[in-house]
Amino acid sequence: AASDVYKRQKYIKGFKDYSFLLSELVKKGIRLKYRRSYLGVLWSLIEPLLTTCVWVIVFGTLLGRGGRDYPMYLIIGRLTYSFFSGATKAASKSVQANSSMIKKIYVPKYLYPLSAILYNFVIYLISLLVLIPVGIYCAVIPTWHIIEIIPALALLLVMATGFGMVLATLNVFFRDIEYLWNVGLLLVMYMSAIFYYPEKLLKSGYAWILKYNPLYHVINMCRGAFLGYTVSSKAILYTAGWAFGSLIIGVIFFKKKQDDFILHL
Numbered sequence: 001a002a003s004d005v006y007k008r009q010k011y012i013k014g015f016k017d018y019s020f021l022l023s024e025l026v027k028k029g030i031r032l033k034y035r036r037s038y039l040g041v042l043w044s045l046i047e048p049l050l051t052t053c054v055w056v057i058v059f060g061t062l063l064g065r066g067g068r069d070y071p072m073y074l075i076i077g078r079l080t081y082s083f084f085s086g087a088t089k090a091a092s093k094s095v096q097a098n099s100s101m102i103k104k105i106y107v108p109k110y111l112y113p114l115s116a117i118l119y120n121f122v123i124y125l126i127s128l129l130v131l132i133p134v135g136i137y138c139a140v141i142p143t144w145h146i147i148e149i150i151p152a153l154a155l156l157l158v159m160a161t162g163f164g165m166v167l168a169t170l171n172v173f174f175r176d177i178e179y180l181w182n183v184g185l186l187l188v189m190y191m192s193a194i195f196y197y198p199e200k201l202l203k204s205g206y207a208w209i210l211k212y213n214p215l216y217h218v219i220n221m222c223r224g225a226f227l228g229y230t231v232s233s234k235a236i237l238y239t240a241g242w243a244f245g246s247l248i249i250g251v252i253f254f255k256k257k258q259d260d261f262i263l264h265l
Helices: 002-017 019-033 040-062 070-097 099-104 111-137 144-173 177-190 214-227 233-263
Strands: none
Touching: 019 111, 040 070, 040 111, 070 099, 070 111, 070 144, 070 177, 070 214, 099 233, 111 144, 144 177, 144 214, 144 233, 214 233
16 A cells, blocks of 8 residues: 555656646647648637638538527537547657657656647637637527536546547557547547537437447537536536546556557657
């Protein structure tokens, strides 16, 4: 028991010692993402607005779907999915991308996937500012449900970290993982009810596609926070189980395999 406490204290101290490096890696990731963009971080606000306009025209106007708040509904789903997609893809390639540094100096290897997820999370938080003008356009009035965005974002970050750690580990040994994950993300996108209302699907025989997709529940929690409705406690508990379960598996898996990384880089 005493040795376990000592190990935990050692890990916490190590994390504190490298917190500055982690913040620098996060800043570096943001700079690299926008290094060839004249608009910089501002593009994280403009780009979702433009794509949302296209989707609203296609799904809301031409196909006759959605109501007054449909643009708000759509952009929340799109931003949340984009974060999960971008963060996990960046994390999966993070160890390989920093192979030269790993070979030269000792740095805790978990910093690379973690920084990839965190810089995407920072960009995601900035992009949420676009909900202000969209909310005004849709005449969405904030309610007390807005505070529920905090647990929703926390679960989203934890889940992305768990999946990211698993993918970062697997991609060192199996280079095709990032390509398979791209296909997987396409399926996840269609299973997350980003641009369609789920009511019709939930009443069909394919309800399990949404009910068992934890990312759909996270997106639904974010929508509920901004659009003013409550998500069932069962869905929240299910999502929390997925989030923390994936984090525990990801951390343990990464920790067990990290010493073998150098042999495959």
